[in-house]
Amino acid sequence: MxxxxxxxxxxxxxxxxxxxxxxxxxxxxxxxxxxxxxxxxxxxxxxxxxxxxxxxxxxxxxxxxxQLLMKPDEAKETISKLIQAEAGVNEIRFSPEFHEVWIEAYKPGLVIGKGGTTLKEIIKSTGWAPKVLRTPTLPSEVVKSIRSTMLKEAELRKKFLLKTGKRIFSNVEKTSWIKITALGGFKEVGRSCIFLETSNDKIVLDAGLKFEATDTAKDFYPYVSTLNIPFDEINAIVLSHSHLDHCGFIPYFFAMGYEGPIYCTPPSRDLMALLTFDYIKVMKKQGLTPLYEEKDVRKALLHCITRDFGEVTDISPEIKLTLHNSGHILGSSVVHLHISDGLHNLVYSGDLKFSHTKLLNPAVNTFPRVETLILESTYGGKEDFHHPRPQAEEKVIKIVTETIAKGGKVLIPVFSVGRSQDIMLVFEEFARRNPDKANFKVYIDGMILEASAIHTVYPEYLKDSLQRMILSGKSPFESPIFEVVKGNRQEVIDGEPCVILAPSGMMTGGPSVEYFKALAGDPKNSIIFVGFNTNYSLGRKIQKGEKEVAIVGEDGRLETIQVKLRVETAEGFSGHSDRRQLTNYVKSMKPKPSLVLIDHGEPKKCEELAHSLSRLLGIDVRAPMDLDSIRLK
Ligand SMILES: [Zn+2]
Ligand SMILES: [Zn+2]
The missing domain is CATH 3.30.300.230 (GMP Synthetase; Chain A, domain 3)
Structure with missing residues (x-):
């Protein structure tokens, strides 16, 4: 050091x-x-x-x-005078451990000033280093609590950062080997987890949960126990994005004694908080013991080191990390690792969308160097071709207008993060362009509102056009067509024809199941699937056309539900690439990788994609299984 x-x-x-x-x-x-x-x-x-x-x-x-730090009270006054009123400052707080002043505002750009002039003035006149944070246009409990925790626990965070810094800037012998081990998410969807090892480093890429009714509970978690090392020997966790199948297992590391960093984008940190806190709540509600407690999630949040897209970061003496947009959900990243002075460059796709959505730009596939690519294959099977987006949007609007005209209701089960915001934008645009036809409400239930609020904190992560709308104070998530369900679902069920967006997307639990039970028996109603359903999920059963499904009721007993409503699927909305997009992603990748490892797909899809990519591109493409190890160097 x-x-x-x-x-x-x-x-x-x-x-x-x-x-x-x-x-x-x-x-x-x-x-x-x-x-x-x-x-x-x-x-x-x-x-x-x-x-x-x-x-x-x-x-x-x-x-x-x-000795240059002004007293906080005085500094607050000076700072308030330096910032123009239009910036909409709503909070000024101090973090003495970091010599920082946190300024929260609706218009951070106006706090910063042209070329950062106001920021310079603040530090020059008060000594405090300004950190500017955006206030969400919709109130967000998650963002509020993360910011407060960071300030409250600054001492602990400082200690952790100094310890981490010490390791990153220490001298090590160059490694001569690099190995990865599949700990989860290979030849399956769920519990994504990759272990990257060199003679100096032990790094975990993603650590998720699996949600599927399989035979034993152990199948829900990555195979970390097979590593046979104490968790405090791991040097870093890198998180690609915050769906539970990628982040849901991370707080468990902290429960087991890990105290190192999690590298991710700022929105990934916030969404991880939202989804893991909810996971604990859902488990407890079902009378089950969650893997970890709220305190472990808070600990995980304190150990996040956030990075924006494109920032090259040393995460160890030998490894540089860069996160790039993966087009899948807010803050989702393709992970690029530059190992040991270029001995090897690894790209991990995380979950990938290689085309425009209403929410995000397409995934990045240009890097300084790539030797190995780990690529998802959720829709990599022979038959996985999605309709183009506009067609999928038209289909949804058509089903909705037909159902509403008949006096029915439309249920759209969605992941609270990602697909729900994408679908909300479809309805917002429809209402804006066709005010005469948008004579129905779109109810949003569950955590969708909170997830949307987090989107408004990070407009720079969204597609340009959407960014402009939010920055000019016209956030589409606040369109009058949306109505938030505040507790009483029965009123919505008994009310006027409408659209209901509710999680969970695969109907493994949550409000979507509750609405389904109430709406399934009436042929006037419709259900539209817009996202991925795993093989054994309730969503898949309904989607396949089963006329009768068994659902566990509140009392724990099985209830049989007759499926009489109209069942439709609109594939083009997926946050994942279809087979053509996955192929194009690799085909147009710069530079070309020499090895591709396929993950995040059902076994058949992994193999089909591996086979076709290797034939098409003439490179080594493999579909490993969980627990396989591959030496990269
Ligand atoms: Zn995902
Ligand atoms: Zn995933």
Missing amino acids: QNLLSDITKKIEQFIPTGCSIAKIEAEGPDIILYIDDIEKFYAVDNPVKDIANALKKKIIVRAAP
């Missing part, structure tokens, strides 16, 4: 303007923190931070030395 950080200090000193000096230099996780003695003089030069960051290829954070 001494060596690397002192080398870095020497390099940085060349950029420090004359007249000021570095009081202290620290590594907080992958970030280099400079404490500057004379902050006025430091900022007298154009942009020293940018020059230093460029030269070092690291994130540089500048803070004033402790």
